[in-house]
Amino acid sequence: MSKLDGLPDHSPSVPKPSDFETIYAEYVGFVWRCLRTLGVPDRALDDAAQEVFIVVHRGLAGFRGDSQLRTWLYGIVRNVAYKQARRGRRKDRAEPLDEGLRSREPTPSEHAEEAQAADFVQRFALGLPEKKREVFMLALVEQFSVPEVAEMTGTPLNTAYTRLRAVRAEFRAALLHHRGAHDSVG
Amino acid sequence: MTRLDDDEETILAQARSGLGPTNSDEQRVLQSLRAQIALAPSMQNGTLAKSPWPLRIGGSIAVIGAVMLSGGLGYRKGWEAGIAQKSKADTSINLLVSTPSLPVQTQREPPIAPVPSVEPTPVKLERRVESEARSASTASVLRTHEASPIPSAALGLDEEVRQLRRVERAIREGNPRFALVLLEELDQLMPAGQLLEERRAASIMANCQLGASDAAAKARAFAAKHRGSAYLTRVIEICGLENERNAPGPGTHAPRSGG
Numbered sequence: 001m002s003k004l005d006g007l008p009d010h011s012p013s014v015p016k017p018s019d020f021e022t023i024y025a026e027y028v029g030f031v032w033r034c035l036r037t038l039g040v041p042d043r044a045l046d047d048a049a050q051e052v053f054i055v056v057h058r059g060l061a062g063f064r065g066d067s068q069l070r071t072w073l074y075g076i077v078r079n080v081a082y083k084q085a086r087r088g089r090r091k092d093r094a095e096p097l098d099e100g101l102r103s104r105e106p107t108p109s110e111h112a113e114e115a116q117a118a119d120f121v122q123r124f125a126l127g128l129p130e131k132k133r134e135v136f137m138l139a140l141v142e143q144f145s146v147p148e149v150a151e152m153t154g155t156p157l158n159t160a161y162t163r164l165r166a167v168r169a170e171f172r173a174a175l176l177h178h179r180g181a182h183d184s185v186g
Numbered sequence: 187m188t189r190l191d192d193d194e195e196t197i198l199a200q201a202r203s204g205l206g207p208t209n210s211d212e213q214r215v216l217q218s219l220r221a222q223i224a225l226a227p228s229m230q231n232g233t234l235a236k237s238p239w240p241l242r243i244g245g246s247i248a249v250i251g252a253v254m255l256s257g258g259l260g261y262r263k264g265w266e267a268g269i270a271q272k273s274k275a276d277t278s279i280n281l282l283v284s285t286p287s288l289p290v291q292t293q294r295e296p297p298i299a300p301v302p303s304v305e306p307t308p309v310k311l312e313r314r315v316e317s318e319a320r321s322a323s324t325a326s327v328l329r330t331h332e333a334s335p336i337p338s339a340a341l342g343l344d345e346e347v348r349q350l351r352r353v354e355r356a357i358r359e360g361n362p363r364f365a366l367v368l369l370e371e372l373d374q375l376m377p378a379g380q381l382l383e384e385r386r387a388a389s390i391m392a393n394c395q396l397g398a399s400d401a402a403a404k405a406r407a408f409a410a411k412h413r414g415s416a417y418l419t420r421v422i423e424i425c426g427l428e429n430e431r432n433a434p435g436p437g438t439h440a441p442r443s444g445g
Contacts, residue, residue: 020223024216032207047217047355049207050222057223117197118204136265140198141205175194 020057023069028053030070030142031077036118037068037125037137048084052076074138074152124174128167131155135163140171221367346372346379353388357424362392387417394425401425 032045032051040048055076121141125133131153138149139160150160207321208213349372356365369389372379379385390408395399409418422428 024219028215029206032211033202033205036205045207045211046215046218047352050218053215053219054222057219114200116204117200121198121201122205141202166275172191172194175197179358 020053020060023056023060023073024053027070027073031073033141034074034077034137035081035084037133037141038078038125040081040084044084048080051080055080058152069146070144071152072159078134095181120178121177124171129168132163132170133159136167136171139164140168218364218368222361222364335399343380346376346381348390349375350381350384353385353392357388357391357395360395362395365392381411383415384417387412387415387421390421391424393415394421402427406430 028049031049035045035048035052036042052073056073059072059076125136125141128136134153135149135155138144138152139146144152146160146164147157149155149164150157153160155163330338349368353365353368353372356368358364365388369385369392372385387408390405394405402425405421405427408415408421411429413416415421422430
C-alpha cells in the first residue's frame with residue numbers, strides 16, 4: 001500500500017522511548033485523529049490527548065521494545081477514547097447540545113475540502129461497529145499494514161483482512177452516496 | 187481485495203489532514219502537558235508518582251511562576267535539546283514559546299473578528315499567588331510580568347466555560363497546582379469574564395488543596411460573600427469548614443446546609 005503525503009512514517013525511525021518530546025511531536029497527529037475517529041467529542045479532545053500523553057510519560061520508564069511503541073500507544077489511545085466517549089454520552093444526556101458531532105467550521109488556515117472530508121470520514125467511522133471502525137481508521141486512514149493493524153488491535157490476521165475488505169466496500173458505498181453519484185453509477 | 191480508487195484515496199488523504207490537530211491544537215496541548223510535567227517533580231525522569239503530588243507550597247509556587255512565564259524555564263533546556271532531535275520539519279510546534287499562555291481561541295471555532303477599539307490592558311499576575319510561602323523572587327517576577335489579555339467578548343462565554351471545566355477537572359483529580367496554572371491563563375486571557383465568582387471559588391478550592399495557610403480564611407470570606415453560590419458546599423468541604431457550618435463566628439456566616 002502506498003504511503004500518502006502527510007503520513008507519518010511509521011516504520012523506520014521509532015523514537016527512543018526516553019524522548020517524550022520526540023514521541024509527542026511524532027505521534028500527536030496519530031493520537032488526535034484516533035481520538036476523533038474513535039468518538040471523542042471535539043470539546044474533549046484536549047483533555048483526552050493530554051491524558052494519553054501523561055500515561056505515555058508515566059509509562060516510558062518501564063517501556064521495552066521500540067517496535068511495540070505504536071501498539072502500546074494505540075492501546076492507551078483506545079482506553080482513553082472509550083473512557084471519554086462514555087463520559088461524553090453521559091454528559092450529552094444532560095447537555096443535549098452535542099458539539100462532538102457537529103461539523104467543524106472551516107477556518108482561514110484550514111482548507112474547506114479537508115474539513116469536509118474529515119467530517120465525512122469521521123461520521124462514517126462513527127457509524128461503524130467498534131471493531132470495523134478500528135480497522136478502518138488504522139488501515140485506511142492511518143495507512144498501517146494489515147499485519148500491523150492485526151497486532152495493534154489484537155485481532156487474528158485473517159479476521160483483520162476480512163474486516164478490511166468489508167469496510168472498504170462500505171466506505172466506497174458511503175462515498176458514492178455522499179457525492180450523489182449512486183444514481184448515475186447504479 | 188477491493189482496492190481504493192484515486193477518489194477514495196484523495197478523500198482519505200484530505201480527511202487525514204482535516205482530522206489532525208492544528209498547530210494551535212498541538213501547542214495548546216503541549217503547553218498543558220509541559221505544565222503538568224513540570225508540576226510533577228517525579229515525572230522529570232519519565233516516571234510519575236502514583237500518589238497525589240506532595241503539597242510543597244513553596245516549590246509549587248515557584249514552579250507555577252516558572253511555568254507561567256516561560257512554560258518552565260528549567261524545562262526549556264531539555265526542550266531545546268528535544269527540538270534538535272526532531273526530524274519532522276513540519277511539526278511547527280513552537281517549543282520556545284516565551285509567553286505564558288497560548289491563545290485559547292482555537293481553529294475549531296469561527297474566526298474572531300478583530301476588536302481594534304478595545305485596548306488590551308496588561309494584567310499583572312499576582313492574584314493567584316496568595317500563599318505565605320511565595321518566594322520573593324517568584325513574586326517579583328510575577329508582579330512585573332505583563333500578559334496581553336484578549337477582550338472577553340472576543341473569546342466568549344463558551345471558552346470561559348471550557349477553561350473552567352478543565353480547572354474543575356484538575357481540582358477533582360487532585361491536581362490543584364495545574365488548576366491554578368489554568369486559572370492564571372484564564373485570568374490573563376479573559377480578565378473580565380462572566381464567571382469571576384466561579385474562578386474565585388476554584389482558586390480557593392485549589393489553594394485549600396495545596397494547604398495554603400490563608401486559604402481557609404479566604405474560604406470563609408467567600409462563604410460570607412457568596413452565600414447562594416453553587417460552589418459553596420464544595421468550598422466548605424474542600425477547605426474543611428464543615429465544623430463551622432452550625433457555629434458561625436463574628437463576621438462569618440453559617441453556610442446553608444446542603445447548599
